[in-house]
Amino acid sequence: MTVATQAVAHPAHRMTVRQLTPFYGKRQAVQAVDLDVRPHEILALIGPSGCGKSTVLRCLNRMHEAIPYAHVAGTVKLDDTDIYSPRIDATLVRRKIGMVFQMPIALRTRSIYENIAVGLRLGGIRSKGELDGRVEQALRDANLWDEVKDKLALSGLALSGGQQQRLSIARTIAVVPAVILFDEPCSALDPISTLKIEALLLQLRERYTIVIVTHNMQQAARVADRTAVFMVEQSAAVPLGVLVEEGTTDQIFSTPKDSRTEDYLSGRVG
Amino acid sequence: MTLQTNMLNYGGRRVVDRTLRGCTVVATAIAIIPLVLIIGYVLVVGGSSLNVAFFTQTYMPPVPADSGGAVDPATGLPADFAGIDVSGGTLADPNAPVVPAEPDLTQIQAQGGVLHGIVGTLLITLVGLLFALPIGLMAGIFLAEYPSNSLATGIRFCCDVLSGAPSIVIGVVGYTLLVQQARTYSGLAGAVAITFLMVPTIARTTEEMLKLVPHAVREAAMAMGAPKWYGTLTVVVPTALTGIVTGALLAFARGAGETAPLLLTIQGNSNLSYDLLAPMAALPLLTYKYIESPFPAENQLAWGTAFVLLLLVLGVNLLVRVVTTRIKGGV
Numbered sequence: 001m002t003v004a005t006q007a008v009a010h011p012a013h014r015m016t017v018r019q020l021t022p023f024y025g026k027r028q029a030v031q032a033v034d035l036d037v038r039p040h041e042i043l044a045l046i047g048p049s050g051c052g053k054s055t056v057l058r059c060l061n062r063m064h065e066a067i068p069y070a071h072v073a074g075t076v077k078l079d080d081t082d083i084y085s086p087r088i089d090a091t092l093v094r095r096k097i098g099m100v101f102q103m104p105i106a107l108r109t110r111s112i113y114e115n116i117a118v119g120l121r122l123g124g125i126r127s128k129g130e131l132d133g134r135v136e137q138a139l140r141d142a143n144l145w146d147e148v149k150d151k152l153a154l155s156g157l158a159l160s161g162g163q164q165q166r167l168s169i170a171r172t173i174a175v176v177p178a179v180i181l182f183d184e185p186c187s188a189l190d191p192i193s194t195l196k197i198e199a200l201l202l203q204l205r206e207r208y209t210i211v212i213v214t215h216n217m218q219q220a221a222r223v224a225d226r227t228a229v230f231m232v233e234q235s236a237a238v239p240l241g242v243l244v245e246e247g248t249t250d251q252i253f254s255t256p257k258d259s260r261t262e263d264y265l266s267g268r269v270g
Numbered sequence: 271m272t273l274q275t276n277m278l279n280y281g282g283r284r285v286v287d288r289t290l291r292g293c294t295v296v297a298t299a300i301a302i303i304p305l306v307l308i309i310g311y312v313l314v315v316g317g318s319s320l321n322v323a324f325f326t327q328t329y330m331p332p333v334p335a336d337s338g339g340a341v342d343p344a345t346g347l348p349a350d351f352a353g354i355d356v357s358g359g360t361l362a363d364p365n366a367p368v369v370p371a372e373p374d375l376t377q378i379q380a381q382g383g384v385l386h387g388i389v390g391t392l393l394i395t396l397v398g399l400l401f402a403l404p405i406g407l408m409a410g411i412f413l414a415e416y417p418s419n420s421l422a423t424g425i426r427f428c429c430d431v432l433s434g435a436p437s438i439v440i441g442v443v444g445y446t447l448l449v450q451q452a453r454t455y456s457g458l459a460g461a462v463a464i465t466f467l468m469v470p471t472i473a474r475t476t477e478e479m480l481k482l483v484p485h486a487v488r489e490a491a492m493a494m495g496a497p498k499w500y501g502t503l504t505v506v507v508p509t510a511l512t513g514i515v516t517g518a519l520l521a522f523a524r525g526a527g528e529t530a531p532l533l534l535t536i537q538g539n540s541n542l543s544y545d546l547l548a549p550m551a552a553l554p555l556l557t558y559k560y561i562e563s564p565f566p567a568e569n570q571l572a573w574g575t576a577f578v579l580l581l582l583v584l585g586v587n588l589l590v591r592v593v594t595t596r597i598k599g600g601v
Binding site: 061063066068091092093094095096098099100101103105110118119122123168171172175 | 418484486487488489490492493494495496497500504505508
């Protein structure tokens, strides 16, 4: 991994996606995608259901291949490393490129503390003192510390949905990834919890590169620096996702180049 | 528009609803009545044959009731036999047909208890569980976590066939493979036979319980960068642990009640024995033996062993309930 400049406290990581084509068995899910994720930006992937935005996101940290028969063509690079290179271990990719899912996953039968410590131990951290420090730091960074500091030994299921989602985020950032992927992180949450997550996203941008999939166009407008719009190509025999256009969020929402984007954003389709 | 229920044929639908609901109630009652009868009968009849000796002593030969168990020191026979000439002495008329008095079997009293059976059943089933648990658990994990390959399909099929196989077949296999080879009946052979019965139960329940763990939980573990084995052991299996323990306990209960495989492998033993390499007693076997006995008093003992066996199985099932609610409630 390249580290940008010494002056910047947090290393800047970019991702480069070229001719990325996800498959489910023999069925191609999305037309080949070219996409750049720039350091310290939030890139939003938006579009109607079935347009392949989540599939593309899952290709960015090799979670796509966790589905039986799913595979990928094309290249995805984190900085200068091809994450699909045969010499690269998928589990290492996922430690470097973390992921937060739609449903908040508090690991059952684990305490709040253990939810975060489990990933750290995996990284070889054993000393109790260091674990304590890292767990606290992760919870602070996820804006959750003050709410849970007195009940670290309780099960994660004792938390509300929004808190569980921030716990999931804390678990992800505890291992200090380069990039964090969010797969509709707020679609199971109430508006207040959503706002808290969005505030957290803007905070995290200072330190991480972020890609977020969202159904919620306003959410993309609120948090994303740049936006990529996906649509479903209905003319094909099987529905095929296609990247229609990408650009700065302002440009996409004010002056979309593609008429399909305009139709989607104005609510005529999707 | 007024609320005219007749227009919607409300009456007709209500009749259908009540009829069908009545059918389900009747069917449920029919299903439950035999269970209640069996448990009730065993409790009443078997419970009356219980006493301290039943649990603390092993087999003793039955004796006539009024002898009080006393033995004539001269002949070594029960005192009531004292008047009978057993010396083969002269008879008045050697040609006269010997007509033995019809013995009154109801006057024969059973002594002793079934401690040897209780110990045997617990030992054999626990050793069986000890063998079956690791095999069944690992097979179940393999079936659930690596489901789509021909090996898993084969194992799943074998488990289903094995769990449906008549248990006497397992007994015959155990007899041929273990008893004949070792040239002795043994508790260990019985434990191995029980293992064959437990493994499919444990493997399939483990598989089903692991399948209930949402895929999202596995993905969360993967997204932390955990290798598959780590996620399986630290996240997926603990999540399903309650169900897995339940499966193991139910397998234990099933193993404890099996008779046919033990009949051909442990042979039975009238004395208390902890030696797994020698013939052993077990409660189901004692039930079988006592119910065949000509003495009503020993038939009564059979009800007692059935009662203890039933208690054991009911106890394990209750334990399952406690385990499930305790763990779920503790979250």
